Amino acid sequence: MQNMNLYSRGDKFFVKINMVLVALFTISTLYPFIYIAAMSFSSGFAATSGKVVLTPIQSTLAAYNVVLAEPEFWRSYLNTFIYTIGGTIMSLLIVIPGAYALSRPQLLGRRFWNLLVAFTMWFNAGMIPFWLNMRDLGLLDSYFGIIIAFAVNAFNIILLRNFFESIPSSFEEAARMDGANEFQILWKVYMPLSKAAIATITLFCVVARWNGFFWAMILLSDESKIPLQVYLRHTIQRLSDDEEFTTTLITAPYSVETVTAAIIICSIIPVLLFYPFIQKYFNKGILLGGVKE
Amino acid sequence: MSDEHTASIPKTEKSNVEVRHDRRNERLTWLIDHFKREWQIYVMLAPAIIWFLLFLYKPMYGLQIAFKDYSIFRGIDGSPWVGWEHFGTLFGSDQFVRAVWNTIKISALNLLFGFPAPIILALMFNEILNATFKKTAQTIVYLPHFISSVIIAGIVITAFSPSAGIVNTIIGWFGFEPIYFLTKPEWFRPIFIGTGIWQEAGFGSIVFLAAIAGVNPSLYESAVVDGANRWQMMWKITIPSIMPTILIMLIIRIGNIMEVSFELIILLYQPATYATADVVNTFIYRQGIQGGQYDIAAAAGLFNAVVAFVLVMTANSISKRFSRTSLW
Numbered sequence: 254m255q256n257m258n259l260y261s262r263g264d265k266f267f268v269k270i271n272m273v274l275v276a277l278f279t280i281s282t283l284y285p286f287i288y289i290a291a292m293s294f295s296s297g298f299a300a301t302s303g304k305v306v307l308t309p310i311q312s313t314l315a316a317y318n319v320v321l322a323e324p325e326f327w328r329s330y331l332n333t334f335i336y337t338i339g340g341t342i343m344s345l346l347i348v349i350p351g352a353y354a355l356s357r358p359q360l361l362g363r364r365f366w367n368l369l370v371a372f373t374m375w376f377n378a379g380m381i382p383f384w385l386n387m388r389d390l391g392l393l394d395s396y397f398g399i400i401i402a403f404a405v406n407a408f409n410i411i412l413l414r415n416f417f418e419s420i421p422s423s424f425e426e427a428a429r430m431d432g433a434n435e436f437q438i439l440w441k442v443y444m445p446l447s448k449a450a451i452a453t454i455t456l457f458c459v460v461a462r463w464n465g466f467f468w469a470m471i472l473l474s475d476e477s478k479i480p481l482q483v484y485l486r487h488t489i490q491r492l493s494d495d496e497e498f499t500t501t502l503i504t505a506p507y508s509v510e511t512v513t514a515a516i517i518i519c520s521i522i523p524v525l526l527f528y529p530f531i532q533k534y535f536n537k538g539i540l541l542g543g544v545k546e
Numbered sequence: 547m548s549d550e551h552t553a554s555i556p557k558t559e560k561s562n563v564e565v566r567h568d569r570r571n572e573r574l575t576w577l578i579d580h581f582k583r584e585w586q587i588y589v590m591l592a593p594a595i596i597w598f599l600l601f602l603y604k605p606m607y608g609l610q611i612a613f614k615d616y617s618i619f620r621g622i623d624g625s626p627w628v629g630w631e632h633f634g635t636l637f638g639s640d641q642f643v644r645a646v647w648n649t650i651k652i653s654a655l656n657l658l659f660g661f662p663a664p665i666i667l668a669l670m671f672n673e674i675l676n677a678t679f680k681k682t683a684q685t686i687v688y689l690p691h692f693i694s695s696v697i698i699a700g701i702v703i704t705a706f707s708p709s710a711g712i713v714n715t716i717i718g719w720f721g722f723e724p725i726y727f728l729t730k731p732e733w734f735r736p737i738f739i740g741t742g743i744w745q746e747a748g749f750g751s752i753v754f755l756a757a758i759a760g761v762n763p764s765l766y767e768s769a770v771v772d773g774a775n776r777w778q779m780m781w782k783i784t785i786p787s788i789m790p791t792i793l794i795m796l797i798i799r800i801g802n803i804m805e806v807s808f809e810l811i812i813l814l815y816q817p818a819t820y821a822t823a824d825v826v827n828t829f830i831y832r833q834g835i836q837g838g839q840y841d842i843a844a845a846a847g848l849f850n851a852v853v854a855f856v857l858v859m860t861a862n863s864i865s866k867r868f869s870r871t872s873l874w
Contacts, residue, residue: 260776261775263775263777264775264776264777267673267775267776267777268673268674268675268776271670271673271674272674272676272679274670275667275670275671275674275679275683276679276683278667278670278683278687278747279682279683279686279687281744282686282687282689282690282744282748283686285701285705285744286701288701288704288705288712289700289701289704292704292710300710301709301710302709302710303709303710303711303712303714303715303718304715305710305712306712306715346593347593347594347597348594350590350591350593350594351590351591351593351594351595352594353587353590354587354588354590354591354594355591355594357587359580359584359587360584360587360588360591361580366591366595369595369598369603370594370598373598373602373603375855375858375859376606376851376854376855377602377851377854378602378605378606378608378609378847378851379605379609379830379844379847379848379850379851380827380830380831380834380835380843380847381611381830381834381835381840381843381844381847382605382606382608382609382611382844382847383601383605384834384835385605385608385611385622385840386601386604386605386608390600401597401601402601404597405594405597405598405601410594434586435584435586435587435590436586436590439590460692463694464692464693464694464695464696465694466694466695466696466809467809467812471835482694482696482697483696485696485697485700486696486813489700489703508710510704510707510710513700513703513704514700514704516700517697517700517701520694520697521693521697524692524693528689528692531692532685532688
């Protein structure tokens with residue numbers, strides 16, 4: 254960046270105004286999280302009477318005690334880990350070899366296979382046929398169903414295929430001379446060279462799995478199999494419909510709002526812990542690489 | 547060969563058959579050889595292709611129920627054809643027509659307000675000299691992109707709640723009556739679009755920051771020599787330089803007009819706000835998944851998919867024309 258000394262008085266003013274505006278936008282992005290955190294530690298009375306603004310009012314752990322005492326909460330937390338880890342492993346097992354095969358020049362019908370994959374980015378049968386298909390395959394209410402049905406998407410395969418294609422074939426020649434087969438070349442030559450691209454895809458998978466809610470809500474009716482996001486949704490609905498709960502509000506140390514806020518905080522914490530790793534891979538080149546098809 | 551030409555007719559025919567036979571054999575042995583040599587890449591490809599056929603192409607076959615009187619007991623193949631009947635029902639229904647209009651309106655508003663937001667943010671980030679401040683601000687504004695829509699909805703519901711929510715607390719400071727935001731149709735679109743900007747403007751700015759990083763620095767150097775100030779440089783150099791990126795992103799956005807983040811709508815809307823909040827995908831969800839009218843819902847989905855396909859294809863071909871001059 255240019256030296257500040259080169260800036261005229263007008264420029265310095267412009268820079269300062271700009272900094273204030275960016276700071277304002279940043280604070281308004283951050284504020285809702287602070288607000289929810291403050292809410293989660295406030296008393297039910299303070300929350301329902303609209304007293305919580307920035308810091309906890311009448312601090313209490315009542316809301317957390319309610320949330321953490323529910324075995325369903327822990328069950329759904331465990332389920333989210335199962336779907337995230339299982340789903341991401343399944344994705345990598347299918348996507349990496351698939352992308353590698355599609356990048357091989359000797360693959361017969363390569364254009365056809367690539368089109369078969371890319372077409373699904375432009376045309377999709379939609380919600381209902383997909384749901385009926387899941388039912389016909391007997392994958393409703395099953396861990397395996399959720400893990401397999403969302404394992405692949407065209408964008409990830411194409412992103413990785415483009416990356417593999419950009420690796421010069423000179424890299425694999427030595428390995429081929431030594432008699433390495435395709436699996437060994439993928440494992441020992443291509444994968445080490447594509448660490449950044451594979452990390453990006455892993456990241457996409459983990460984030461999508463952790464946040465995945467809509468299909469889990471539709472495909473799973475067994476409460477013991479639902480992930481955290483669906484549990485959060487059910488709880489918000491249940492609490493706001495539960496009249497008994499609402500009438501005890503005045504006396505209870507927690508309220509709909511504080512309990513909701515506590516669940517939100519509990520489910521954000523792992524994202525925040527994972528976030529520094531995500532940030533390492535905000536590599537614009539890789540994020541953009543997939544866009545050009 | 548010339549000998550064969552002079553030979554008698556039956557002999558030629560026979561040898562032609564033989565030649566064809568040989569060629570077929572040759573091709574067959576080549577294929578067998580190829581698969582013997584390269585079977586591994588087909589083993590690698592198979593899981594992906596099977597997955598696409600089973601989870602994305604098989605539903606496309608099931609899409610035919612849009613033209614059938616589907617019943618669960620008869621199945622997809624056994625249900626009788628009804629032609630375009632479901633489409634007639636859909637376009638005769640106020641709810642569906644309203645959902646189509648709502649989809650278009652929400653997308654148009656998103657284009658108007660949601661599209662410029664990340665560009666403005668990227669330009670602003672570019673003018674910040676303090677690296678620590680810039681990095682911290684970026685870290686924070688990228689964060690909401692990674693938060694699930696259930697949590698986003700939970701935050702919105704809490705913040706806009708009539709008694710407890712911060713928005714009504716602030717309104718109360720100015721002496722106004724609390725507003726039941728989430729039950730008012732006129733408030734749905736501003737809240738939905740504002741939430742979208744809050745969640746995505748930061749992450750969306752990455753693309754434009756990348757484009758700005760690609761601008762030739764000598765342009766700025768010569769502008770400084772000419773005595774241009776920052777404001778002028780932004781308008782005369784930075785914005786024109788990233789115009790190809792802006793255009794491509796705009797075209798992609800227009801191509802995705804039928805795609806609204808309906809997950810968030812399902813979480814935020816209620817019967818009181820259907821008038822402005824109900825989009826095609828939420829209509830399909832209610833009619834199909836909740837109401838069990840699979841055939842009509844599938845027809846609505848087919849309509850959506852075909853419109854989206856045409857838009858995406860048009861957008862693709864336009865963007866190809868631009869991409870020659872683009873930064874990608």
